[in-house]
Amino acid sequence: MRRALEIAVTGPDLPADTSAGPGQPDGPGGAGGPGGMVEGAGVLGDVPVGAVVYGPDGTELAVGRNERELTGDPTAHAEVLALRRAAARLGRWRLDDCTLVVTLEPCTMCAGALVLSRISTVVFGAWEPKTGAAGSLWDVLRDRRLNHRPEVYPGVLEAENAAVLRAFFR
Numbered sequence: 001m002r003r004a005l006e007i008a009v010t011g012p013d014l015p016a017d018t019s020a021g022p023g024q025p026d027g028p029g030g031a032g033g034p035g036g037m038v039e040g041a042g043v044l045g046d047v048p049v050g051a052v053v054y055g056p057d058g059t060e061l062a063v064g065r066n067e068r069e070l071t072g073d074p075t076a077h078a079e080v081l082a083l084r085r086a087a088a089r090l091g092r093w094r095l096d097d098c099t100l101v102v103t104l105e106p107c108t109m110c111a112g113a114l115v116l117s118r119i120s121t122v123v124f125g126a127w128e129p130k131t132g133a134a135g136s137l138w139d140v141l142r143d144r145r146l147n148h149r150p151e152v153y154p155g156v157l158e159a160e161n162a163a164v165l166r167a168f169f170r
Helices: 002-010 032-044 079-091 107-118 158-169
Strands: 052-055 060-064 099-104 119-126 151-153
Touching: 002 052, 002 060, 002 099, 002 158, 052 079, 060 079, 079 099, 079 107, 079 151, 119 158
Parallel strands: 099 119, 119 151
Antiparallel strands: 052 060, 052 099
């Protein structure tokens, strides 16, 4: 989960060390806590949600961070981007035996993509009572009418993930 939180805050292509320059996520002021991390999220312009897909052996396959503002793509949610990148890396759309870790409860679009990708496990941090589809508003991931239902582990580092999001929306 800490890797997903790092992606949410710094973005997949930005360094996570303290040598970043001014205006970078870990520049002056540092990322010693959620407040410092959110500084970087504002620079990137998108809501700080990060996702990581791990392979069956625990190897990191792909990462994603919300890029809707950056790309102008309404489907550029962290989960969808991570799934696309993991599928491309594996050369197949079925991500069975893989795990997705994400900082915020998936929305209905992302939950649907997770089911269709056949991902085995979903781990998420903060609950999303307005749009969550893994137990808050809906429970797409565990809907018995669907042909695939991943294991779901909610609320991992919930307070830390929620703090980053709250600070972003202040």
